Amino acid sequence: MDVLIQAGEKLEGKINIPPSKSYGQRALAASLLVSRSKISNLGKSADELVALQVIRACSSKLTSLENGAVEIETRFDFNKDIKLDCGESGLAARLFACLFMLNQRETAIVGQDSLNVRPMTPLFSIFGQLGIDYESANQYLPIRYRGKRLPLDLKIDGALSSQFITGLLYYMVGLKHHNPLSLSISNVKSKPYLDMTMQMLGEIGADLEWKGGEIVIKPSLLHSYVELNIEADWSAAAFWIVAAAISGRVSLNGLNRHSLQADAMVMEVIQSYGAKVTWQESQLVIQSSQNLPFQVDANHAPDLIPILAVLAIFAEGKSIIQGVNRLKFKESDRLNGIIKWLELLKIPYNLEGDDLIIFGKSKINYPMESQVQSVFEGCNDHRMIMSSAILAVFLNGGKLKGITAIQKSYPDFFLDFERLGGSLIY
Numbered sequence: 074m075d076v077l078i079q080a081g082e083k084l085e086g087k088i089n090i091p092p093s094k095s096y097g098q099r100a101l102a103a104s105l106l107v108s109r110s111k112i113s114n115l116g117k118s119a120d121e122l123v124a125l126q127v128i129r130a131c132s133s134k135l136t137s138l139e140n141g142a143v144e145i146e147t148r149f150d151f152n153k154d155i156k157l158d159c160g161e162s163g164l165a166a167r168l169f170a171c172l173f174m175l176n177q178r179e180t181a182i183v184g185q186d187s188l189n190v191r192p193m194t195p196l197f198s199i200f201g202q203l204g205i206d207y208e209s210a211n212q213y214l215p216i217r218y219r220g221k222r223l224p225l226d227l228k229i230d231g232a233l234s235s236q237f238i239t240g241l242l243y244y245m246v247g248l249k250h251h252n253p254l255s256l257s258i259s260n261v262k263s264k265p266y267l268d269m270t271m272q273m274l275g276e277i278g279a280d281l282e283w284k285g286g287e288i289v290i291k292p293s294l295l296h297s298y299v300e301l302n303i304e305a306d307w308s309a310a311a312f313w314i315v316a317a318a319i320s321g322r323v324s325l326n327g328l329n330r331h332s333l334q335a336d337a338m339v340m341e342v343i344q345s346y347g348a349k350v351t352w353q354e355s356q357l358v359i360q361s362s363q364n365l366p367f368q369v370d371a372n373h374a375p376d377l378i379p380i381l382a383v384l385a386i387f388a389e390g391k392s393i394i395q396g397v398n399r400l401k402f403k404e405s406d407r408l409n410g411i412i413k414w415l416e417l418l419k420i421p422y423n424l425e426g427d428d429l430i431i432f433g434k435s436k437i438n439y440p441m442e443s444q445v446q447s448v449f450e451g452c453n454d455h456r457m458i459m460s461s462a463i464l465a466v467f468l469n470g471g472k473l474k475g476i477t478a479i480q481k482s483y484p485d486f487f488l489d490f491e492r493l494g495g496s497l498i499y
Contacts, residue, residue: 075474076487078465079496083321083361086493088313090327092116093306093334094482095266098124098164099239099273100301102172104145105131106247107277107299113142114303119481123160127169130157151220151247156181159214161188161404161481164236166214170196171240174205174220175247183215187404187453195229195237202227224250228257233402235263238288239270245290246279257287262399264373265335272333276301304329307336308376309483310357313493314339315380316463317359318348319387323493325357335374342369342381346388364389364435372396375403378429379460382411385431386420387467397429404478405452414464417447437468451475455482462486466495 092114101124104110115121129135131149138144149155157173159166159182166184170193173180184191193213200207200218203225207218227245231238238258245254261267271281271288277299280291305327317323330352344350347363366388371378378400385392400407411429415422421432449461449471455478465471479486487497 074477074499075472076476077472077498078462078470079498080468080470081466081495084313084316084323084466084490084493084495085321087324087326088489088492090305090310090325091118091483091485092303093308094118094120095164095269095306095308095334096273096303097121098162098168099270100303101125101128101145102168102243103273103277103299103301104128104133105147105149105172106243107147107296109144109146109298110277111138111142111144111300112303113140113301115141115143116303116306117484119160119484120162120165123158123162123165127157127159127165130155151176152178154179156183159184159188161185163188163191163234163404164239166191167193167196167234167236168240168243170216171199171237172243172247174199174203174218174244175222176220177222179217179219181215181217189214192233192402195233199227199229199237199241222248224248224252224254226255226257228259230260231258231262232260233399235261235266238267242267242270242274242281242288242290246274246281246293246295251292253292254290255284255287256290259286261286262372263335263375265333268333273301304332304334307332307334307339309486311336311339311377311380312459312463312486313489314343314357314359315384316466316493318343318346318361318384319364319463319467320361321493322358322360325359327355328357330357336377338369338374339377339381342367342384345369346384366390366392366433368393368395370395372399375399376456379407379411379456380463382414382429382431383460383464386414386418386433386464387435387437388431388433389435390433392431392433394429394431396427397424398427403454403456404481405454405457407454407457410450410452410454410457414449414461418468447471449473451478453478455479459483459486462490462495
């Protein structure tokens with residue numbers, strides 16, 4: 074499905090931010106390590122639905138409660154053959170592939186579409202350390218293996234993705250061990266996501282801590298019952314925060330001001346940009362003011378880069394975004410997609426190693442007659458589609474192709490877009 078975004082001068086209004094899918098998936102995975110759990114404020118993104126599907130495949134008993142809560146009774150004993158379909162969710166594939174190394178029978182991990190061309194290389198390094206035999210499609214999904222419950226210290230290169238590390242922490246917490254274990258990590262990226270993982274595992278009784286470049290997993294007795302509440306999603310909020318910083322005023326409800334989520338760093342960026350920020354209890358208000366250039370190291374928050382590139386396009390001067398090379402291995406080659414935006418708009422840029430330098434303009438003179446040619450390819454990538462929508466509204470509009478990919482993380486994105494005054498035609 075395609076959509077035509079109408080040009081607009083600003084976005085204004087109030088919306089409620091949806092739950093964090095990153096926390097939601099982590100909570101669902103944690104339910105496999107305890108007997109019973111109650112998860113409140115679980116979202117409805119495709120990634121969360123995939124994680125729920127995995128839990129159901131484990132024969133867990135799920136009971137829907139009021140206000141979107143779900144109660145889970147775990148019945149999987151990690152001694153059965155099982156096949157897990159992780160859809161297009163990179164986190165689900167990498168987290169559950171590691172967690173199910175606890176399974177002493179055969180585990181098959183399969184994926185759909187873009188997930189089948191996303192690298193799984195660090196997983197095979199772990200298999201080698203544990204002596205796990207496996208079958209794979211040239212180091213990609215699908216994979217088959219038989220896990221081992223070996224309480225060993227492990228090593229992993231975190232340069233590609235923190236998601237494998239998250240999965241390993243679930244595996245190591247799930248082992249029954251009597252001495253501390255260590256996970257040594259080189260090239261740590263996206264560290265806030267690891268802190269989120271450690272926080273979630275702490276909720277179920279695990280005892281983990283950073284010691285230099287490693288995480289120590291101490292022996293601990295996991296709870297038999299836990300209640301987990303999912304906080305609002307800073308990744309979703311970032312689109313509206315940037316939109317308001319460019320032109321407008323938005324009030325966002327439900328965000329945790331002190332969240333560990335990586336994408337909360339968007340607040341530092343828009344304040345450098347010159348936006349006005351106020352907190353009114355649990356409500357965040359962002360208002361446009363200045364359009365100043367900025368510099369940001371996004372190595373620990375790579376998912377922010379597409380929308381930060383939009384912000385840089387409307388900044389008056391030279392902005393620098395560091396850590397862009399990891400974008401090549403997302404749902405699409407996001408770096409290539411951003412460069413296509415810049416070339417379409419004739420915005421000067423330089424790509425210097427891992428840094429993208431954008432020479433933006435607070436007022437872009439984009440000829441109205443060119444609007445017919447302003448087509449943004451979705452590339453089946455939810456973050457590129459949503460970022461393109463914010464970019465288009467402040468130009469002369471534009472056509473977005475393949476918008477259904479937003480189901481992956483933010484199904485109600487375009488409903489919220491209209492609540493804030495955006496106009497579109499399906």
